[in-house]
Amino acid sequence: MKILNNVFECDELEYIKEKIISTFNPVGIGLNGSMARGDFHCQSDVDLEVFTQFPKDILRYEKEVSYEIKGWNKPIIQSPQWMWDLHSRRLTFAVKGERRRFDITITKPQYPVIGSNYDEITKDKLEIHIGGTYEMIHMIYGEHPLAKEIQPKFFPYYNESLRRERLNIISAGLKKEIAKLEQKIQKRDPNIFIAIHKIRKVFFQWLFIHHQIYPWSYEKRLDFQLRERLKISDSEIEIILLLGDRNLFLSAEFLSKYMRSRLS
Structure with missing residues (x-):
């Protein structure tokens, strides 16, 4: 909490917070990302989630950001843009302070949507969102x-029936993708790395749900997350991250066998 307290005492954060309150009339403002986790560094951005009920004329917010917020004593460095999230429409923009960048997301409070098939599961990244x-x-x-x-609906991590449902859906999809990967290995397909990258992200998803731990990302700080958070052994990490001096096809073969063993 000492680090967080230092952040909360930052004049810039207080200034941004007050401007958000006066402009958007939010029900709540949350600090997330590296600042909330406590693993940020001197160059880290400040990620703010602003919860507010969008009015019927939702596009009004874009004008408020474009014109009114540009009147703040801080320059906008990322223009307002709409993002259709897995559960709601969001407005995102960034403000540059003297010492830090502030990434701000304006969102309407709404339940997240649970994907019902393999394709939805891989796209919605529900674990990262809820976490x-x-x-x-x-x-x-x-x-x-x-x-x-x-x-009570989602924590810890998920209720057990929801967790099993997610694991079953992802497992079924993964087994199909593993079979496709093994065909590419046999054919020595030159595009095999694309397949590896795709399947590995889904496998990370399965690992985190299996271990009941929320991921920070499926692409960043993977070595740390596998070793320190999931407690995966060094030999397994070498296989998952394609380390060592094996050629790519042999590494892919090791990876496919490892994933099958974990899913069995």
């Missing part, structure tokens, strides 16, 4: 609007 928005977030203004409703 970042509902578990790791640190409220610096107001209350989290869905905390009391989300808590």
Whole structure:
């Protein structure tokens, strides 16, 4: 908490927070990302999640950001853009402070949507969303609007029946992808690395759900996450991350066998 307290005492953060309150009338503002986790460094961005009920004229917010917020004593460095999230429409923009960049997301409080098939599961990244928005977030203004409703439904990690459902869906899809990967290995397909990258991200998803731990990312700090958070052995990490001096096809073969053994 000492690091977080230093961040909260930052004049720039207080300034941004007050401007957000006066402009968007939020029910809550949360600090997430590396600042909330406590593993940020001197160059880290400040990630803010702003919960507010969008009015019917939702596009009004884009104008408020483009014109009114540009009147803030801080320059916008990323223009407002709409993002259709897995559960709601969001408005994102970034403000450059004297010492840090502030990445701000304006979102309407709404339940996340659970994917019902393999394709939806791989796209929605529900684990990262729930982990970042509902578990790791640190409220610096107001209350989290869905905390009391989300808590009993999804935590810890997921209720067991939901966790089993997710694992079963992902496992079925993974086994099909592993079979395709093995065909590429046999054919010595020159595009095999693309297949490896795709299947490995889904396998990471399976690993985190299996271990009941929220991921920070499926692409960043993988060595640390596998070793320190999932407690995967060094020999397994070498296989998963394609380390060592094996050629790519042999590494892919080791990876496919390892994934099959974990899924069995």
